[in-house]
Amino acid sequence: MSKAPAAEVTGHEPAAPKERPVGGSTGPARSGHRALLGHLRPYRARIAAGLVVALVGSVMGLAQPLAAKRVMDDMGQGRPAAGPVLVLSSLVVAGAVLAGVGHYLLQCSAESAVCAARCRLADRILRLRVPVVEDTEPGDLIARVTSDTTLLRQTAPQAVSAAVTGTLVTVATVVLMGLLDAVLLCVTLAVVAFVGVIVALVAPRIGRATRQTQEAVGRIGVALERVLGAFRTVKASGAEHREAGALHRAAEDARRTGVRAAAWEAVSATASAVVVQVSFLVVLGAGGARVASGAIGVSTLVAFLLYLFALAPRIGQLVEGVGQLQVGSAAAVRIDQVERLDVEHVESAAGAVGTAGAAGTAGAVGTTDSGRAGAADGASALGVAFHRVCFTYRPGAPRVHHEVSFSVPARGLTAFVGPSGAGKTTVFSLIERFYEPDSGRVLLGGKDVRQWPLSRLRSCIGYVEQDVPVLAGTLRDNLALGGEAPPAEELTRVLRLTRLDEVAGRLPHGLDTDVGHRGGRLSGGERQRVAIARALLRRPMLLLLDEATSQLDAANEAALRDTVTDTARDTTVLVVAHRLSTVTTADRIVVMEAGRVRAVGTHTELMARDALYNELACTQLLNG
Incomplete structure (x- = not known):
């Protein structure tokens, strides 16, 4: 058995330095509070405005007990109370309005922060490296973009308001209570200290x-995405009950952890409520004794109790704010x-080579006589070469490529064949x-592809994956994915070449028909x-087809084979072959086995001198 010699690649630019391994983090982790x-931070001006308005409203609330004391004193001395009553009413209304405006400003800031976080996450997720995505559960990523950002919106206003407004107003309230009667304040603080200890223990x-x-x-999202990603298989296997059980277990885990969080929040809230009741009873008893002894007047006791009632929700706000801060963090x-x-x-996009035709970038893409887009020098096809390439998907895993070397000239059709697991699809993944x-x-x-800007590299390549993903949306959206809408004549030409014009003609709204989730309304061949x-x-300039016709019937496969052969006249086409009919028309065939290039040649040459290829050809390459 002889092997065709692998072509050496010489005279090229030196290899770019190997990039840092993927899958790690791009920076040190931040604490929860710093992350929140x-x-x-970008909305600190708007948040500050909301806090100032809310603080002014709270200050007006602090003046209300003093105004009430003035009303009682005037009425006790027989003086007219209309003025103080009007002032008290104005304070109540103005305080409520300002508090509402402050809350609105804080909520708007939270909505803006959440929108920005979701946009950043969306951009980040779409730019993640492929190995990172493969090591991450999609359902968990979805949960972080949706439910985690929702928590951020719900908790941020309460946490910020409690941290700033709640603290300042609580301190001011305590100071005013001390001015009214220091003895009653000491009694109150002794009871309040109890809740502080509980909160400090419960918050973590x-x-x-x-x-x-x-x-x-997040695990619920993972389980649900797993089921929806293979919905027909689950039904065909009668696995609904089993998969529902997995979802139920994930939901039960969420319930248990949610109940645990609710229990600790309840402890915190209960402590706050107990403080209110106990403080009221203690102050009422001690204050009554001081009124009876003549140390303070009734109006002073009433004003103190009003401050106590105002302090209670502030303490509750602080306690809730601490909890919400933990949730948001x-x-x-x-x-x-x-x-x-x-x-x-x-x-x-401004610095990248765009896709051909209407999607091209002015000044970066040249056009040949045939109208095809090319590099700045007018080239319409690109050669491909692998030089002693070794590759492993992750540390500790078996090596997929063992010093793979081959070269493919610009233009022409090259087919890759070999047993399953030979590393054929990996060739395309490394090129991309x-x-x-x-x-x-x-x-x-x-x-070297590592020296190409990624956007330019991928704009030069057309890639048809093995599982031919079709996105939810219209047929037209899927055809124009990643670029601007193609010219009408070009679209008509391609539809005819791929026999999609017949499919569009059958659809109720033609190209504007929704194809459903993952193209579920289309057949596999479509x-x-x-x-x-x-x-x-x-x-x-380079077309990669990974078993792109495996689900087509004989007539459509033959038509598309002719289209690919025609395209290969002025474009480099690489095909992972599934059928012998595709291989026999190739200009060259690369036979791979166990991550190595075994032989390179034409169909006739390989039939004569390579046993593996002969065996695959005799079985119609169905094992490939």
């Missing part, structure tokens, strides 16, 4: 239980964890820079044709 403040437990609850909610930490995941560094090789070089157009049409509309 980081989300609120609230935060820990909240984090566990959010993690459990836990949510902020989970959001911060996503924002620290490794991402790809994709250049802005979804992963980085452990060693060796992958070259496109004579240049989804493959959508993916191929989408790739052709990019007018790529």
Whole structure:
């Protein structure tokens, strides 16, 4: 058995330094409070305005007991009380209005912070490296974008208001109570100190239980995404009951952790309520004794009790604020964890080569006589070369590529064949820079792919994946994915080449028909044709087809094979072959086995000298 020699790649630019391994974090972890403040910092001016307005309203509330004392004193001495009553009424109304305005401003700030966090998370998730996404559960990412940011919105105003307004007003209230009667204040503070100790002990437990609850909610999202991602398989396997059980267990975990958090919050709230009742009874008893002894007047006792009633909700607000701060901090930490995941560094569209045709970037894309987009030098196709490439998907896993070397010239059709697990699809993933090789070089157009700007690299490539994903939305949206709407004549041409014009003609709204979740309203073959049409509309310089016709019937497969052959005349086309009919028309065939290039040649050459290829061909390559 002979092997065709792998072509050496020489005279190219030196390999770029290997990038830092993916899957880690891009910076040190922040504490929960720092993470929460980081989300609120851009809106500090608006938050400060809301706090000032709310504080002014609270200060007006503090004047109300003094105004009530003045009313009682005037009435006791027979003086007219109309003026003080009017002042008291004005204070009540103005205080309530300002408190409402302050609350509105804080809520608006929270909504802005949440919107910004969701936008940052969306941008971050879409720029994550492929290995990071593969090591992360999609359902958990969804939970962090939705439920965790919702918690941020719910808790931020209460936490900030309690931390600033609640603290200042509580201190002012205590000072005014001391001015009225220092003895009663000491009695009150002795009771209030009790709740402070309880809150200090309970607050960390609230935060820990909240984090566990959010993690459990994330696991519900993970379980649900798993089921919806294979919905028909679950039904066909009769696995509804089993999968429902998994969802129920995840929900039960969330319930248990939620109950635990609620229990600690209840302890905190109960302590606050007890303080109010006990303080009132103690002050009422001690104050009554002081009134009886003549130490203070009745109006002073009433004013003190009014301050006590005003202090009670402030203490409750502080206690609740501490709990909400723990909840918000836990949510902020989970959001911060996503924002620290490794991402790809994709250049802005202004500095990248856009897709061909209407999507091209002026000055960066040249156009050949045939109307195809190319590099600045007018090239319309790119050669590909692998030079001693070794690759492992993750540390400790078996090696997928063992010094893979081959070269493919610009233009022409090259087929990759071999048993399952030979590393054929990995070739495409390395070209697209979804992963980085452990060693060796992958070259496109004579240049290491690590030296290409990512946006430019991918704009030159049309890629049809093995599972041909179709996104929810209209057929037109899927065809124009990643670029502007193609010209009508170009769209018509590609629809005809891929026989999608017949499909669009059958749909109720043509190209504007919604294809459903993951293209569920289309057949497998129709989804493959959508993916191929989408790739052709990019007018790529390199077309990667990973078993792109495996679900097509013979007639459509033959038509698309002719289309691919025609495209290969002025474009480099790489195909992971599934059918012998595709392989026999290829200009060259790369036979892979166990992560190595076994042989390279034409169909006739390989049939004569490579036993594995001969065996695969005799079984119609169905094992590939």
